[in-house]
Amino acid sequence: MVMALAGCTAGSKPATSSAGGEVELSFLTFETPNLNAAYWDAAIARASAKVPGVKIKKLVSPIVDRTAYVKQLDASGQMPDIMPAITVAGFAQAGKLADFTQEELTQFVWPESNAVGGKIYQLPYNTQTIPxxxxxxxxxxxxxxxxxxxxxxxxxxxxxxxxxxxxxxxxxxxxxxxxxxxxxxxxxxxxxxxxxxxxxxxxxxxxxxxxxxxxxxxxxxxxxxxxxxxxxxxxxxxxxxxxxxxxxxxxxxxxxxxxxxxxxxxxxxxxxxxxxxxxxxxxxxxxxxxxxxTGGGLSVSAKAADVSRAKKWALAFQTDKTNLDAIVKGDGAIIAIKGYQPPADMGPVYQxxxxxxxxxxxxxxxxxxxxxxxxxxxxxxxxxxxxxxxxxxxxxxxxxxxxxxxxxxxxxxxxx
Missing domain, CATH: 3.40.190.10 (Periplasmic binding protein-like II)
Known part of the structure; x- marks a missing residue:
């Protein structure tokens, strides 16, 4: 999907937080005609409300290929802490991503999706039929x-x-x-x-x-x-x-x-x-x-400022009902989370x-x-x-x- 160039750019890596203190986590986003800045800002706010002590620094990919952009940032020591819908191959084998445990994946319909070496590095929350x-x-x-x-x-x-x-x-x-x-x-x-x-x-x-x-x-x-x-x-x-x-x-x-x-x-x-x-x-x-x-969800850097809270925030972002409803309405997502039901007023083409x-x-x-x-x-x-x-x-x-x-x-x- 098309991404728009935005004013936000990657900055220096935030410092690791002290135990129990506030931590700043960088979150790479992308903007499309369906998923605009307002969508991301509202979704970020909802997830942050569920994970106290996390402050999100929003980055916007300036190029279509998010994976390539993450590679660029990684090469300069600025790999984002949290990233949506990247290709995990290469990053995972190099030990650059944190894996999600089976306990963390119990809410997902297809918890084994896109495994690398038996481990999951991207939350499998969304199914897309293509085409x-x-x-x-x-x-x-x-x-x-x-x-x-x-x-x-x-x-x-x-x-x-x-x-x-x-x-x-x-x-x-x-x-x-x-x-x-x-x-x-x-x-x-x-x-x-x-x-x-x-x-x-x-x-x-x-x-x-x-x-x-x-x-x-x-x-x-x-x-x-x-x-x-x-x-x-x-x-x-x-x-x-x-x-x-x-x-x-x-x-x-x-x-x-x-x-x-x-x-x-x-x-x-x-x-x-x-x-x-x-x-x-x-x-x-x-x-x-x-x-x-099925995939497209968030991945977490193995060197995030606070890996544990980054994963909690990613899960909060990905499973929040309002966030899910927003991406269903805004981007036609077919949610692969147990028990989820899309808004009743979805249109005929989606249905x-x-x-x-x-x-x-x-x-x-x-x-x-x-x-x-x-x-x-x-x-x-x-x-x-x-x-x-x-x-x-x-x-x-x-x-x-x-x-x-x-x-x-x-x-x-x-x-x-």
Whole structure:
């Protein structure tokens, strides 16, 4: 998600507090159209009220890649005490993060999510489906489409009907610093064509038991390439920023928008003037597969001014009901904390998204989301960004599927 440059910058590391005294803890935040400064300030205040003696120094990441920014700060001895939604791989193995005990994780639905060496370094509080396909029901009706596609053949037929009516089938972006936004068709096809049959595929890749040249992975890549070749993805859209891409869909510049489950927050609140539906990216046989990521919570530096109170504050921030309600309303979060119920007035797009996820959850067909993985079985640091750049070449025809796979294998080797 897009982050805004803010005036706060990292300062010197606060001094360790004396026992029982006040401690200042630095907390790295990021700002998006959904999660603005007011959201963070209010959430910080609520958590601080529950942990006496903690004073929070708010930092704001000035770049999109929070993990890269934390690396920069760490290199200069300014690693934040508390950090949200970073990639823990690398930091954890280097002993730079404090792990959470099983006793501290009892409130979470998936306490083992994103484990590194059997330990949890990021609170697994939030599930995001990445992606769902959000669609403009009015444009579907204009093209004579009366049902949501179930199989991939159905999906291609929908694309063809939309194009025949002069309607851009798929809205996609990825311009400037938002290259990550072009990944979601590939994330979807990897889920339906690779992870569906082998949930441990990326773990196998990590262990050196397969490569990106695996025919199943290349097939998934070929599907994305074919969508572009057939004119179902407009390459010109790759110059759009994330906010402009979302706006393009809300302005009816295309019929379908593959995006993460945070989009319903905007869809339900900004009311684009047409009804929005949602369906999972279709599989070959019509079975249900939903790629998702659970994590995104706070991590604590192993060298925080007061590790114990930093962890208590992180838990207070992450489990506060008002904080959770705020991020559900503001960012469409699907909370993975036991007993939590979202606000009753959540809008129809959010409710429809959660219904699809719940159905996949109960049928056991939720997979991980390619490029979003964390923990032991994850892409090496920086490779997701490389993959996003490679997808641009794939969509513009500069790379074939086989060349894209070879590119990822080469970048994987470099990252090691």
């Amino acid at each position: 769902m396909v959000y669609y403009n029901k009015s444009l579907f009706a204009k093209a004579g489409i009366t049902t949501e596609p179930k199989t991939y053949a159905d999906f291609l037929e929908v694309c063809a009907k939309l194009k025949a009516k002069g309607i851009n089938p798929i809205v996609l972006g990825g311009g400037g610093k938002d290259t990550w936004a072009d990944m979601y068709p590939l994330t979807a096809t990897v889920a339906t064509d690779v992870y569906k049959n082998n949930p441990a595929w990326l773990a196998d890749r990590t262990a050196g038991q397969t490569t990106f040249a695996d025919p199943a992975f290349v097939k998934a890549v070929e599907k994305v390439s074919a969508l572009a070749k057939d004119g179902y993805i407009d390459p010109a859209g790759l110059s759009r920023s994330y906010p402009d891409t979302e706006k393009a869909f809300r302005d009816a510049k295309g019929a379908m928008y593959p995006m993460g489950s945070w989009f319903p927050a905007a869809a339900d609140s900004k009311q684009p003037g047409f009804e929005i539906g949602v369906f999972p990216w279709p599989t070959e046989d019509g079975s249900l597969v939903v790629p998702a990521f 429809a998204t959660v219904a699809v996820y719940d159905k996949a959850l109960h049928s056991g067909t939720v997979t991980t989301a390619f490029s979003q993985e964390n923990g032991d079985a994850a892409l090496p640091p920086g490779l997701a960004d490389k993959a996003a750049l490679g997808v641009q070449d794939l969509i513009t025809g500069k790379k074939t599927a086989a060349q894209f796979a070879a590119f990822l294998d080469k970048e994987w080797a470099k990252a090691q």
